[in-house]
Amino acid sequence: MTRGYRSPDPAAVSTGVEASEAAGRFVGQSVKRVEDRRLVAGYGQYVDDVRLPGMLHAAFLRSDLARARVRRLDTTAAAGLDGVVAVLTAEDLNHYVDSLRSSVNPPDLAIVPGHVLAPGDVRFVGDPVALVVAEDRYLAEDALELIDIDYEPLAPVVDYEQAAGSPHLVHPELGTNLGASGSGPDPGLARVFESAHLVVTETFHQQRQCNMPMETRGLVAHWQRHAGRLDLWASTQSPHELAFTAARVLQIGEHQVRVHMGDVGGAFGQKVYSGRDEMAVLLAARDLGRAVKWIEDRRENLMASNSARVDRLTVTMAVDADGRILGAEIDHLSDSGAYPLGGAPAKSAQLVSMFPGPYRIPRLGWSTATVFTNTVGRGAYRGPWQMETVGREMMIDLAAQRLGMDPLDFRRRNVIERAELPHTTATGRVYEQISPAETLEQAAEMIGYHSFRAEQAEARARGRLLGLGLSLFIEPTSMGRGALGAEGAVVRVEPDGTVTVSMGTGAHGQSLETTIAQVVADELGVEMERVILRQGDGTPYGFGTGGSRSAVIAGGAARAAASEVRARIGRIAAHLLEAAPEDVIVDRGSAFVAGTPARQVSVAEVADAAYRRPESLPEGVPEGLEHTARYRAPEVTHSNAAHACICEIDSGTGVVRILKYVVSEDCGNMVNPMIVEGQIAGGVVQGVGGALYEWAPYDADGNPRATTLLDYVMPTAAEVPILEHGHVVTPSDTPGGHKGVGEGGAIGAPACVVNAVNDALGPLGIRLSRQPLTPDTIISAIAEAESR
Amino acid sequence: MLAEYGDEAKPLAGGQSLVPMLAMRLARFDHLIDLNNLGELTGVEHTGDGLRIGAMTRQATIGADPLVASHAPLLAMATTHIGHFQIRNRGTVGGSLAHADPAAEYPAVAAALGAKLEVASVRGTRLMEAADFFEGAFATSLDGDELVVAARFPTWDDPSGFAFEEVARREGDFALVGAAVGVGMDTAGIIRRASIAMLGVGGAPVRCTEAETALLGCMAVGGDLDEADIGRLALAGSEPTDDIHASSSYRRRVGAVIVARAVAAAARRAVESSREGCDV
Numbered sequence A: 001m002t003r004g005y006r007s008p009d010p011a012a013v014s015t016g017v018e019a020s021e022a023a024g025r026f027v028g029q030s031v032k033r034v035e036d037r038r039l040v041a042g043y044g045q046y047v048d049d050v051r052l053p054g055m056l057h058a059a060f061l062r063s064d065l066a067r068a069r070v071r072r073l074d075t076t077a078a079a080g081l082d083g084v085v086a087v088l089t090a091e092d093l094n095h096y097v098d099s100l101r102s103s104v105n106p107p108d109l110a111i112v113p114g115h116v117l118a119p120g121d122v123r124f125v126g127d128p129v130a131l132v133v134a135e136d137r138y139l140a141e142d143a144l145e146l147i148d149i150d151y152e153p154l155a156p157v158v159d160y161e162q163a164a165g166s167p168h169l170v171h172p173e174l175g176t177n178l179g180a181s182g183s184g185p186d187p188g189l190a191r192v193f194e195s196a197h198l199v200v201t202e203t204f205h206q207q208r209q210c211n212m213p214m215e216t217r218g219l220v221a222h223w224q225r226h227a228g229r230l231d232l233w234a235s236t237q238s239p240h241e242l243a244f245t246a247a248r249v250l251q252i253g254e255h256q257v258r259v260h261m262g263d264v265g266g267a268f269g270q271k272v273y274s275g276r277d278e279m280a281v282l283l284a285a286r287d288l289g290r291a292v293k294w295i296e297d298r299r300e301n302l303m304a305s306n307s308a309r310v311d312r313l314t315v316t317m318a319v320d321a322d323g324r325i326l327g328a329e330i331d332h333l334s335d336s337g338a339y340p341l342g343g344a345p346a347k348s349a350q351l352v353s354m355f356p357g358p359y360r361i362p363r364l365g366w367s368t369a370t371v372f373t374n375t376v377g378r379g380a381y382r383g384p385w386q387m388e389t390v391g392r393e394m395m396i397d398l399a400a401q402r403l404g405m406d407p408l409d410f411r412r413r414n415v416i417e418r419a420e421l422p423h424t425t426a427t428g429r430v431y432e433q434i435s436p437a438e439t440l441e442q443a444a445e446m447i448g449y450h451s452f453r454a455e456q457a458e459a460r461a462r463g464r465l466l467g468l469g470l471s472l473f474i475e476p477t478s479m480g481r482g483a484l485g486a487e488g489a490v491v492r493v494e495p496d497g498t499v500t501v502s503m504g505t506g507a508h509g510q511s512l513e514t515t516i517a518q519v520v521a522d523e524l525g526v527e528m529e530r531v532i533l534r535q536g537d538g539t540p541y542g543f544g545t546g547g548s549r550s551a552v553i554a555g556g557a558a559r560a561a562a563s564e565v566r567a568r569i570g571r572i573a574a575h576l577l578e579a580a581p582e583d584v585i586v587d588r589g590s591a592f593v594a595g596t597p598a599r600q601v602s603v604a605e606v607a608d609a610a611y612r613r614p615e616s617l618p619e620g621v622p623e624g625l626e627h628t629a630r631y632r633a634p635e636v637t638h639s640n641a642a643h644a645c646i647c648e649i650d651s652g653t654g655v656v657r658i659l660k661y662v663v664s665e666d667c668g669n670m671v672n673p674m675i676v677e678g679q680i681a682g683g684v685v686q687g688v689g690g691a692l693y694e695w696a697p698y699d700a701d702g703n704p705r706a707t708t709l710l711d712y713v714m715p716t717a718a719e720v721p722i723l724e725h726g727h728v729v730t731p732s733d734t735p736g737g738h739k740g741v742g743e744g745g746a747i748g749a750p751a752c753v754v755n756a757v758n759d760a761l762g763p764l765g766i767r768l769s770r771q772p773l774t775p776d777t778i779i780s781a782i783a784e785a786e787s788r
Numbered sequence B: 001m002l003a004e005y006g007d008e009a010k011p012l013a014g015g016q017s018l019v020p021m022l023a024m025r026l027a028r029f030d031h032l033i034d035l036n037n038l039g040e041l042t043g044v045e046h047t048g049d050g051l052r053i054g055a056m057t058r059q060a061t062i063g064a065d066p067l068v069a070s071h072a073p074l075l076a077m078a079t080t081h082i083g084h085f086q087i088r089n090r091g092t093v094g095g096s097l098a099h100a101d102p103a104a105e106y107p108a109v110a111a112a113l114g115a116k117l118e119v120a121s122v123r124g125t126r127l128m129e130a131a132d133f134f135e136g137a138f139a140t141s142l143d144g145d146e147l148v149v150a151a152r153f154p155t156w157d158d159p160s161g162f163a164f165e166e167v168a169r170r171e172g173d174f175a176l177v178g179a180a181v182g183v184g185m186d187t188a189g190i191i192r193r194a195s196i197a198m199l200g201v202g203g204a205p206v207r208c209t210e211a212e213t214a215l216l217g218c219m220a221v222g223g224d225l226d227e228a229d230i231g232r233l234a235l236a237g238s239e240p241t242d243d244i245h246a247s248s249s250y251r252r253r254v255g256a257v258i259v260a261r262a263v264a265a266a267a268r269r270a271v272e273s274s275r276e277g278c279d280v
């Protein structure tokens, strides 16, 4: 284990943290991102940059009512507009698709009905009713206005807390608004609650948020009937999942689908699965036989892509007089919307399983449910289960307050120590290589916990509202089961000695072009700039990028393939140098005999021999220089982190300013510390957004109230604090000792910020449990407290 | 051209409000009349009793103009709150005034300073008081064939002080509520002139006359001036709007805080300006 942290001084960034034992020439170093050369210069290639000859443009007519029967739908005028090629409705497309099942949905799970377009009734504002395909996008949108549609409004189900008991059904086909439910009562808990020193119950709410990638969803589809070939250009996290869907919807072979991947301008979970919109575009492209481009606009992205985080979690926690947690009971309710992305309603299993987090919580009882509503479907969003951390960490602050204990001391008393590992939680998870106690101490030290308490007391005396928040969590990463269980990689040294790595990943901000090149370059002993990553068409099957899985799983595959190629380079070089293979070292692009570096041959010469001079190869070594490997991941790899922040509240305006934010995290050996910190920082910003700014509410009639970026308020550079990062390094037992780190920032930040705000508001007797904490929320709480 | 095409035409200034509306298909016109090449509509001019600012003068230009800083400092203070610098590089004073967004800064400044708008059409030119120009949210008394040519901002006699305060969700967002305040004193430090205009409270900028009157006769600093009281008075009886970003009661309560802060800052600056005056 190594640890270290540094100040946010930008000059310090390149120096990196203390190198871990596993550091190589590239792995472990803060190598600059390969991607940035083109992205920063404006040469990224996104779906909207794709222009094909004769390409058509698609636009959707979307429902502006939450629930209604379509009384009349007349597309004649729209179809007659000059330049309009087709206007498609449910009648034209729906019979092709029987279900919205994705490749990861178990067969027994309730799946929403497979309507590509609204089937005679609409079920949320934004529900696609018709698809216009025209010579350009303007014409397509003009045609939308000519579609004659008449609705008979029906009563919508908007409030998810009332949905289960509502007489109105979101999907009449299902006969219920309950999407999924489950429970795991612990009969022993009742006795614990009866005899405990203190039992605290509180309900926490998280508001509807949107993934908000800079590049919205988009697809260009080109079906060439005579070639029997479908070319797709997509903004996707998962090119193979897209191929799977396309093949299934169009009833063609997966080998006929070519998914071309350019850059992906963000996704955060939104671009794992193909939804109804993508299916409609695929079907239109097949029918028309011409390339069709669909680019979602921002309004559609906000109201019709997916939303996330609509959660209610009630936590009851029992503690003894010394502040030891004795047990907890949780009840979770979430909103799946109408058509959840990925085809299936949200399941809460992960949330329940993670609830104990980094603490000793000997008993846990639980119940969960998710319901359908006439709102946009739920989708994955960076740490989709993070309500467990939101509820647990806020409850811990509340329990500490009720006990009159400092929240840091309370956490110290309950956090799992290294000596206790392996630790099995009440939910059956086994933790082995984690360090929650160490990250807690590091974060407390970095934030200056004790000097802050003195400063806070002094500030309070002068009427200032300063607060400090803490939040700890365990992040389950690289979950490897079912379709997610393994990834493949082809490492190929080209005849000129350059290296191509082909993988089924879908990098969308994770910097895989950099980190995979670091791993492969070290493994092969070549320069990093000689290694490039290829994704999309022609790569080995893999589920793609998401769930903090690429470093461990795809990286594991790349490492395995590269290691085999390296052995082969060694054998060929040994033969060419007339040395024993075990005496040959490959480093910096050349192979030489240990002790006599002058006797050397370059990797390019080895490759040349492998491809172009087969007669010069040693006996038993195959021609060519490439290897395919699949890496089967362990079921899960646990990362952990502690967040701490200090905020100040303007009591006159309710505006919260975050003055300092620190994260101490343990994601095992870091491939690239700078990129790790970038991943954490991005997640923290989203978490700060969820705590203070972002909110996509509906009114009582089911109309979305935030359909532009004027109303959907994202934090910008001006609102985001400078982050300080600390690292504790406990290698995992995967090759390389890495762990995932993609989601943690977003998991830990909301509770950390809310806890800080509640700490600041403490003297006023205010404790908030419903996000977001907008200036309005805070001022109305202050007003209410004054009137008490 | 406006006379010729009537409702089918709309002037295009910086496009920072008009173009988003067109892009979202909230409005559509057969003709856009581009004002961007009309050099005679730009520039800041000193006219003796104040400044005359051409309608097409960019917000960024106004924010950096030394004449504005010395003769209409309130306008300069307000400018930094308008959007982001990219917006201010394009957005114009004429556009801001004509668009009349209830949360925009310039209309409030115009109301606070008692600005006059020069308005022209084929029928001739007229000068309108800011108070008469703004009718409500996105509504002015401009006729369909009229163009705002310039705005005249009067300079206040010294010693005087100004302040612009607002609260927004984020840096650069439209204000939830804000106040533009001017305070003029006599040499004894007693307030003899006061102006308070609020944005984000009503459809049009709101002059808080009762609060202004209450300020008159107070010592600017160190005397009987109770800013919190002035703030409450300014918002008394108002019914601000309710929207996704803030409730009406938020705007009422926080509006009072904002007015109080702006009044305190303006009064302090008035005193500072009188001290500087003595030094010279």
Ligand SMILES: Cc1cc2nc3c(=O)[nH]c(=O)nc-3n(C[C@H](O)[C@H](O)[C@H](O)COP(=O)(O)OP(=O)(O)OC[C@H]3O[C@@H](n4cnc5c(N)ncnc54)[C@H](O)[C@@H]3O)c2cc1C
Pocket (backbone or CB within 6 Å): B010, B011, B012, B013, B014, B015, B016, B017, B018, B019, B020, B035, B055, B056, B081, B082, B083, B084, B087, B090, B091, B092, B093, B094, B095, B096, B098, B099, B101, B103, B104, B105, B106, B146, B147, B148, B149, B172, B173, B174, B175
């Ligand atoms: C992201 C963003 C943030 C913003 N934040 C703020 C903010 O915080 N505060 C703020 O005040 N504004 C803000 N704005 C709006 C911006 O200041 C606009 O520039 C301004 O409201 C309009 O000025 P314009 O020159 O762009 O006018 P345009 O958009 O070109 O025109 C607006 C309207 O005024 C009419 N018009 C323009 N000039 C004249 C004229 N001379 N005579 C008659 N009619 C005319 C047009 O016909 C049109 O109806 C923001 C805009 C954006 C995009």
